[in-house]
C-alpha cells in the first residue's frame with residue numbers, strides 16, 4: 001500500500017506517459033506485488049521527456065521501473081519483482097521446489113514470452129503483409145495454452161509471483177487478440193480479477209491522470 005511516511009521501499013516510474021500505455025507501464029508489476037504482499041511503499045518519478053544522468057545511474061537504459069529499498073538499488077521489472085517476492089510467502093513459496101518453479105516461470109514470462117511478444121508487436125506496427133514473428137509467438141502461446149488447460153496457477157497450486165508476471169505479459173490486448181486460447185483467456189481473467197491487481201491498475205491510471213493535471217498547470221504558469 002502507498003505509505004509516504006513509513007515506506008523505505010520506493011518504486012520509480014515516469015512522471016508522465018501518453019495515454020496509450022497507461023495501465024500497462026511496467027511499474028504496475030511492482031505496485032501489484034506490493035499490494036499482494038501488503039508491503040508499504042512510496043511512488044517517485046523520473047522525467048519521461050528528459051532522462052538525465054541520475055536516472056541512468058539507476059536504470060542504464062533510461063527505462064522504468066526501478067526500485068530503491070533503503071540503500072539497495074534494483075532495476076529490471078523481473079529483478080525488482082523477485083526482490084519483492086522474497087519478502088513475502090504469498091508471492092514466493094518457501095519450499096525449495098516451488099521456489100525454483102516460481103523463479104523459472106517469472107524468468108520464462110520475460111525471456112520466453114515477452115521476449116517474443118514485444119518484437120512481434122513492434123514489427124506489426126509497420127503493418128507488413130506477413131509478420132515474420134507470428135509463428136514464433138504462436139508456438140509460445142500454443143505451449144502455454146496446454147499448460148493452462150491442466151492447471152489454474154503456474155506453480156504451488158496457488159497464485160505466486162510467477163502468475164503476476166505471466167498474466168501481466170499475456171494481458172496486453174493485442175496478445176489476447178492474437179488467437180483462440182480459451183484456457184489462457186480464463187487464466188488471465190482469473191489472475192487479473194485479484195483485488196491487488198485492480199488497486200495497482202487504478203493507482204497507476206490515477207497517477208498519470210494527476211500528471212496530466214500537473215502538466216497543464218505548469219503550462220498555464222508558463223513553465
Ligand SMILES: N[C@@H](CCC(=O)N[C@@H](CS)C(=O)NCC(=O)O)C(=O)O
Nearest residue numbers: 024025026062063064065076077078
Ligand atoms: N526489460 C525492462 C523493460 C522496461 C521497459 O520497457 N520499460 C518501458 C516502460 S513499461 C520504458 O521505460 N519505455 C521507455 C523506453 O524504453 O525508452 C523491464 O522489464 O524492466
